[in-house]
Amino acid sequence: MDVTTNGEVSFWYADMGGVPGYRQPLPGDISVDVCIVGAGFTGLWTAYYLKEAEPGLSIAIVEKEFAGFGASGRNGGWCSGEFGWSRQKYLSSGTRAGVIEFERQLRSTVDEVKRVTEAEGIDCDFRLTDCLTFAQTPAQMARLQEDYEAAMSWQVPTTRLELIGGAEAAARIRVPDAQGALVRHHVARVQPAKLVRGLAEAVERRGVAIYEQTTVTGIAKGRVTTNRGRVTAHRIIRATEGFTHGIPGNERQWLPMNSAIVVTEPLPDDLWREIGWEDHQLLADASHAYCYAQRTRGNRIAMGGRGVPYRFGSKTDTRGQTQPETIEKLKDILYRMLPQTRGLRLDHAWCGVLGVPRDWCATAGMDPQTGIGWAGGYVGLGVSTSNFSGQTLADLVLDRQTERTVLPWVNRRPRKWEVEPFRWLGVHGMYWLYHRADRNEAAGGGKTTSRLASWANRLTGR
Template sequence: MINGDFGFWAHQNPSIRATPLAASGTADVVIVGGGYSGLWTALALHTFDPSLDIVVLEAEQFGFGASGRNGGWLSSKPVGMRQVLSGSSSREQVLDVEDRLHDTMQAIADGFTADGVDIGAAHGGWIQVARNASELTRLRASLAGHRAWGLDESRVRLVDATELRANIDIHDAVGALMSPDCIRVDPFRLLAGIVARARAAGIRLHDHSRVTDITPGVVQVGALEVRAPRIVLATEGYSSALKGRKREMLPLNSAMIATRRLTEAEWDRIGWASAAGISGSAHTYFYGQRTPDGRIVLGGRGKPYRFASGFDERGAVDDRTIAALEAIVSDLFPWLDAHAEYAWCGVLGVTRDWSPFVDWDHSTGILELGGYAGQGVTAAKLAADAGAALMLGRNDSITRIPWVRPKPRKWEPEPLRWIGANGLYRAYSAADWVEQRSSTGRTSAIAKAADIIAGR
């Protein structure tokens, strides 16, 4: 088994190469972070003003973070609904974000198709599965919420176990939500396509150029510096590695496996003929997809948080987490022997209120964006477009979406951060255990208490 080393997606594709920053210099805009957020922002700025000299600095390889290691869901699932429901935004603004996410999802896929670039896109939608009474109750409540926000049967619907099995035969499933609003992609191919566009636009790309300090007008890379009147901080879960930013974003860990290739007979029995992304409804949920080469890719939390906002060792996953993810595959399809051939992990950025932000400080010339909490493949593009418009002073409606706001408050100091993050995960695990053994259909009181503490 290949464990770590950037993950399954990178092993299936040519590496993305650039050159390290070799000398100090100047630019119109410096972007810190070579993932989706940073690269999409660079391209949006170039589209608005092709004369801009833009530099993108990446600490490792491009896509080393969540952009190259995620589950490949290009979806329009709502991001940050808790924050926008808090009273700071109107119903019209919330619906506008939902419409923009849907349009952005489709535009990304259509744009690369039109360019003849294969990002592994297949429009299969998403399926969120319930496997006990409590999970089904939550799905019904979720559906009611979708209906309240105007999503009809064409956008999301609840199906019973019989209809679900006609799509995918998941053991013990009692129902599911189904939606067409997801496009399966190869996240590394998507990233490579974005990088190619950036190169063609003349944007200067530098990998293995770790930023060591950021002050207004200056980005430090070891002994080198790049001076620019405008700076973009697009480091998502890795923001905590920057000086003075340890508590701004929680680097939440997510681990994944890719199974061996399944045979056609095995796929016929599973019935997963579409490219639908699947996920669970437990509090410690899973998510996954069927890859074009016939594997199951499945992810979950594993070790959710490392002390002092630490990171993984180049994507390596501990044996216990690998076994747990393999057990989920076996639990979903008990007759299937589908051991993992790849395992990897990475971090995603979570704000204290679990909602995205696009924060432009005109006085310092620094834009910060992120906090997609695991829904960033599409959301990063929308946030980048909003951020670029803000930086250039454009009076576009996108600059008034609810995500445009000051950064949320910081996370608690250690050891409270570690105790809270890991304690909550254990509480959710305990809640799942209780609900699996209950037929009441009620959400466990343990999970409700955990939600309050987490601020979700």
């Protein structure tokens, strides 16, 4: 295993000087207006907008580890304002106009995150840029063309998306065998641990209490029970995303999908010129297995992908430590996308979990009978979507009818995941088919998507 550090939550914390110390745990039984379970992006943004709307609210956040321990402090740092998977799926809970409006509002989160970080003095390496999704085979290019045409048919503004050919794509970043790229404009790169820690400090300044080292053992109407005491609250928000399965009664709600990242040593200027990656664009590919990358503030490459996608029984990692097999897969992806990096040292590898609903569509909602709200299922697009969750949940907690509360993702409840071993077999079967499809497309030179990928999508409802 050729990597300097494995785990220790993530490189993003090493970049900040190390994993932070803990805040105090819940001191015993308390009563507040709102209790939020989980001190990641979703919970913190919710607290932020609640305090912005009603400064007098008493709010407590309870967190098993420390603020930003989960995906919020481990992700790839894409603030994309992206929609996720199929727009078509949201038609089951809304109209075409509602889906278009949802996407429009979600795109505005990039500017909203920028506004808050500037207003609160959060230095999170925020940088507006583009995202380039490269095609390295004719089949991948055909899929990008389909995605572009589908977006245009849904009235996504042409200023948001651009489809470019191979020569222009390679001129922006020298990815080999580039057939073209889909360019998403007006996205942002962030250092996610800096953002989540800065946001935690911002809500504390507004009087929100964050209790760490506090394990939630149950959520019911009007109360949250923990190993440190009970929190009584009129409104409760479950903001646990990929860790939702750990709360009794939610074991099959959202599947904890693994994603992992490796970070290189800093690249010298001449290597950046050789790669052509001059403008800090976000980088992805159009393979079925998928990868994502950014050029960090410190001139490193952070390259992420799925690796081993799911652990049996919804088990999660130990403080970000990932398998040697995953590290090797990510090295292969890095060298396939950027062969110029061969020979670079890998300074850090880690993993985390993201929440995947059975229909692969994000949701936010509030049960009016119990007063319990939730948000998550971001499927890897949580940096920006969690901001919109916070805005939406604040409206729902305060019983406000707004342009957000009528969108088709609100109160969406997909069916639960299957029991084991069927969900393990389903997820691993899906990614086995994806990898085979990618190999077949690369070897065959065909212009159409492999049928194996279509079978994989049908298998898990993606």
